[in-house]
Amino acid sequence: MATPAEEIRANSYVGFDTITQQIEHKLLKRGFQFNVIVVGQTGLGKSTLINTIFASHLIDSKGRLESDEPVRQTTEIHPVSHVITENGVRLRLNIVDTPGYGDQVNNENCWDPIIKYIKDQHSAYLRKELTAMRDRHIQDTRIHCCLFFINPTGHSLRAIDIIVMKKLSEVVNVVPVIAKSDSLTFEEREAFKLKIRAEMVYHNIRLYPFDTEENDDEEIQLNESIRNMIPFAIVGSERNVIIDGKSVRGRKNRWGVVNVEDEKHCEFVYLRNFLTRTHLQDLIETTAQIHYEAFRSKQLLALKEQTNPRPAANMANANGRLLKQHIELQKGTGCFGGEVNEGLLFYLDTITVKDEREADITRLESFYRKSGFRRLAKTNYLAYAKDPAHPSRKLPAANDATAEIVFSSDGCTCNQCTRGWFSKRMRAGLLLEACVIREMIYQEPETSVVFVECLPPHLRSILLTQRLVDALSAVVSGFIRACEAPNLVPNAVHVAALARPEARFFFHNGGKAYHVMEHIERTAEEGNAEEGSMDNWSESRDGWDEEWDALPRCANDLNFGLLRQGIGLETFQIN
16 A cells, blocks of 8 residues: 655745646636536426526426417426526536426326436437547536425425435436425425425435535535425525515515515525535536446446356356256257357347337247347247358248247246236236225225234324225225236336325325235235145136136246246335
8 A cells, every 4th residue: 555645845936836727727718517407397487496596597488378288298308508607607507497297197107208318418428438539528418416396285295206306316416496485384394394304314315415535524514504404495586576675586475575585585595505606516526426427337337248248048057058957948940059059159138228118029029030030949038140141040930939938937938928027817816916905995994904014113003094094095006007007017116106196195104105015915925826826816706717717827927926026025125
């Protein structure tokens, strides 16, 4: 380990202390870049707040001003760029608006375009950074700050807000603000902020600012004071009103005037100082050193994996030789027999596509066969040979083998499992189980005590209240809807998004979709897994024996371990 260099004081003036002036001169010539994205429902004053912070009219509202204007069907991305000058300092400001977020009846995955846009900026920067003849100064479009607008309900966060903030905090610096806070009394505002901070801690949402080893005591104290103030309760206004003969920005009502820049009225001044006067450079550095670095590392590791492919899983050893227990897999068309024996096969672990909707496996296989892929023996793998003279390239698609066996007992044998593991019989069985449980809750509310073991302690005391029983039923309905959708799996995101509105009470009191999912899975597993068949579900399927019997059988039908892993219960722990 190198010993620290001894500090020596020069005997006479050298002049290198002017390096800070030199850096400042260069930076002033180049200017600074700051990119901010605003996320929130239409009508919360996103555009107004941005214009208020930078004391300029930078963006127009994207809300519907006329009754005949169409409602946006998706979350649209609207970047706007401006150059603002103040005392010789030029700031290139990119403002990204996201109108349409949370405005629909069904808001499932409405956050995907926002997350995708943020990641796309990281990806674009990485591509430029890895270019052989890259620019001396790469244009930075990475998002440095996300202002997340919270509706001033005074109650608690919506389930969708919790999900979106958690996802955003993983890729960008999130700063939550309570919009139009003048609609709350001071007591309501403080109580609302306490609830929001408690929910963020409970759901492990990590918000900006972050403390690092480089921070001194003053910076740590400043960050702590900001965290104690978050979310900022703000009011925005571009209009000037007269207060005591002075023109100030504010909102004039019949009962008085709200001065935007008065700390007694709202926390706008604290937010502005935080974003522009104390943490602007830190927001930029944190984006580069934490969020972008995490993205960059992940991408480069994935690139390394691609250049070092592994032999086909479950069928070959570390040297690529076919395992003896799978020797019967050679009984396909025989076109890949040589590669199997010589260990020349490699496989792709994961393929990520832009559109993550489920696709019909038959259509996918047809697409790959048209591209020259042929089945590897009688497995679920399709292989491709680069050599045009390879036997597989001469084999007509119609003559290709069909999959008859799998590599392990937990593999799909029906080729119809959603995501390769959620079989149609498992889906139908869980749907029946959930319907029975919902009926029991409706008809015999006292039977809802069966949920006790799956709930956190603080909910068990109010379990038998009618409101919570209704909320539990609403969450179960979300599970049922997820099972009824042929291309979805009943994971926590889908269950919460599809739950009836009454479920809000359950979520607001600390309940999670996982709690209900855990109970349904346990009940299904205890009733069927021990018998090794699905006969116990037969009692619940009055009138649709033929439909049940028509469902394809699969090795995954009773694989509850795979189910728990697939819907996220494997890592969930009841507090």
